[in-house]
Amino acid sequence: MITYDTRVLAGMFFTGVVFFILSGFKWKEVRFAVFFMAVLMGINLIGIFLFSPEQGVKIYGTRHELCHLFWRYSIVTEQLFYMFNFMMKYLVVIPVALLFIMATNPSEFAASLNKIGVSYRVGYAVAIALRYIPDVQRDYHEISQAQQARGVDLSRKDKTLERLKNSAAILFPLVLSSLQRIEFISNAMELRGFGKQKKRTWIMEKPFMKRDYAAVVFAFVTLAVSVLCMFNNGGRYFNPFL
Amino acid sequence: MLTVEELSFGYTPDKENLSDINFTIYKGEMVSIVGKNGAGKSTLAKLLCGFVTQNHGSITLKGRNLADDTIKERAGYIGYVMQNPNQMISKPMIYDEVAMSLRLKGMTEEQVQEKVHEALKICGLYPFRNWPVSALSYGQKKRVTIASILVQEPEILILDEPTAGQDFRHYTEIMEFLKELNERGITVLMITHDMHLMLEYTERSLVFSEGHMIADTTPAKLFSDPQLLRRASLKETSLFELAKRCGLDSESYIEKFIRYDRQVRNK
Amino acid sequence: MRETLIFFENFTFQYRSQAEPTIYDINLRIHKGERVIIVGPSGCGKSTLAHCLNGLNPFSYPGTSTGKLTICGVEAAEAGIFELSQYVGTVLQDTDGQFIGMTVREDIAFSMENDCVPQQQMQERVRAEAKKVGLLEKLSAAPHELSGGQKQRVSMAGVLVNRVPILLFDEPLANLDPAAGREAIELVDELQKENGSTVIIIEHRLEDAMHRNADRIVLMENGRIVSDTTPAELFLSDQLTGTGIREPLYITALKYAGVELEQDMHPERMQELILSEEKRRRCGHGLKDRRNCPEKKNRRRCLR
Secondary structure: OOOOOHHHHHHHHHHHHHHHHHHOOOHHHHHHHHHHHHHHHHHHHHHHHHHOOOHHHHHHOOOOEEEEEEOOEEEEHHHHHHHHHHHHHHHHHHHHHHHHHHHOOHHHHHHHHHHOOOOHHHHHHHHHHHHHHHHHHHHHHHHHHHHHHOOOOOOOOOOHHHHHHHHHHHHHHHHHHHHHHHHHHHHHHHHOOOOOOOOOOOOOOOOOOHHHHHHHHHHHHHHHHHHHHHHHHOOOOOOOOO | OEEEEEEEEOOEOOEOOEEEEEEEEOOOOEEEEEEOOOOOHHHHHHHHHOOOOOOEEEEEEOOEEOOOOOHHHHHOOEEEEOOOHHHOOOOOEHHHHHHHHHHHHOOOHHHHHHHHHHHHHHOOOHHHOOOEHHHOOHHHHHHHHHHHHHOOOOOEEEEEOOOOOOOHHHHHHHHHHHHHHHHOOOEEEEEOOOHHHHHHHOOEEEEEEOOEEEEEEOHHHHHOOHHHHHHOOOOOOHHHHHHHHOOOOHHHHHHHHHHHHHHHHOO | OOOEEEEEEEEEEEEOOOOOOOEEEEEEEEEOOOEEEEEOOOOOOHHHHHHHHHOHHHHOOOEEEEEEEEEOOEEHHHHOHHHHOOOEEEEOOOOOOOOOOOOHHHHHHHHHHHOOOOHHHHHHHHHHHHHHOOOHHHOOOOHHHOOHHHHHHHHHHHHHOOOOOEEEEEOOOOOOOHHHHHHHHHHHHHHHHHHOOEEEEEOOOHHHHOOOOOOEEEEEEOOEEEEEEOHHHHHHOOHHHHHOOOOOHHHHHHHHOOOOOOHHHOOOOHHHOOOOHHHHHHHHHHOOOHHHOOOHHHHHHHHO
16 A cells, blocks of 8 residues: 555555445445545545645646635645545545455454464454453443433533533443453453463364465555556656656 | 333334333332343333333323433433442442432532432431442442432332342342332332242232233232243242142232241241 | 262462451362252352362462362362363353353354364364254354353353363352243253263252252351251251241241151152141141241341
């Protein structure tokens, strides 16, 4: 992802979208996450424009002003192009990242991490977190309902400061019950031998298959293409203005 | 006093967790809600308190439909005590914990103090009023949670498994305390599968199975009906078998035993 | 003479954070193949005793002990949790908290994974244990799709998969409804018969735990063992009511009726109880006369 070459980025985005469609996940499931990331992206872009409106000029070496806004702010094609590329980088990452999170079985993931040398404790920590997230969510839900019944109002009617204080009323018991849970779980794990040996085997471990090799090759090819383009362009940027 | 008519609810659109529930609770009753884990007991409590909204049917209190009340408003009539006190307690000091709901209502400190002390006295926690919650035993914490609900002066108290995990001595303490509350006029609904609790303290049991209410009867009758017990996932009490062995009518034997046992234990 | 697997000799344990010991002068022998129920009111020390058996005391909960505790010939104080877990398999009370894997299959395999058992072998043994507890079709189920009773069975399978000689159940009935509790006790009974394991059940719901017979009941109070006898002997005495543990209802009913209990009546379980004609008649009459009550004093004590 070192590249800012629009052509490469476009190709990667296109492939990402194709993969996502092939995966069969529905738009509805990711709608919220995408919306959230779009908002982040928007904020980022606005920030770039406000803080260095002439960044594009510096990168591409030419300046084609479309119109002047005020003070030091103008709409310049080079800047627009730069910001477009920035947006493309976000867009490239989104479908692939979503796919990764949604399609990966945490236990298989932990096993794979262990295979490449990451300590099994790290991998297992991730798997356990995922295992207990629904439980903690349920706790939170129950606690917040009980607190609501006592007048702790979390609706939008209240002022932000009040709502923050009220959130504490829910977080306090949640943290307590979570700490309780942690102690219990770690006892249970120890009693069943977790950490006994330096290594461990995994029942969910998946052996490397042909398509895994294909994926690795694909990743290398993409990287190679980016690097080649870099040499071709004399830098990370593809410059259409020359 | 509290009427539930044709109540139906499901967490997801394709499955109904509760179907067509009908019953009426009268003032001052002490009722047990029983059934297998997952039969819909907690769901019913949530519906009554307004934590979730029914798909169909109505809940009326003293003739007034509760559908438009918010959770907070309903809490003024129906108090809900969770099974795990640690999930309810949110303040480090007992006094603050019990006072929380009143302060949020905006009462003056004098009013708050009066009501909090009253509730603590009823719960037998007045000597501990300035203590932190961490100094209490599990049973005492349970009473703190009950006090913090009582302070809102609800007419109906719903308790989720009030005696879960307690030994006989503490179980008796809590149940006697609840009985006192009941005698003061508070209607008590208890979700439980503790058979002894049902037999000894409640005069009426609503039995749930797979989202349906399959019985509305006295505990003694319930324990004399093996088929019903099986559907409710309860066990026959050994009293039933003893009665059968001796050729006695199980229902009256069980009732006699309960009464006798109470007399003995209250001596 | 059966082999002694667990031997407490004048054993006392004190948590580091406490000023006084929690359990005192424990003298207890548990033999191979026995089923022992340990009962007592809250705070009597039964959980502490259990934690000494599986190593949580003193390795997770620091403390000092005096006296001796040997498990399968090994000194518990020197062994460590991992070594003790080869002899003692623990099933805890919170069915959710001890379900560690993402699915049934993974949870049963957990301890084997920690032992670096090869994947192929793990898969076979998981299937075998799942079949024994009746969960073969649920291998890919996630914990929230299972009932409390099912989760507990998964935990049992997860412990049994290691072929441990001693099974320790810490309040197994606490989170189960009565029917599920009954099934759990039946399963423990069957597994014990099949594997010849030694079973220790810590409970305060005595009548439910006695759904299947036990060899001994150990009664604890205030950190000491107050009684260590067969169930029949215990029910004949007044020890239970004295410590605030509920007797099985039928025993109380018989005592109220003034029926004299004897060992050869097999009072330990309702199903095995032998009642003569005369005694049966007394049951019918006994409850009417309040003055017949023999347990008055003890009841008062227990309610305080």
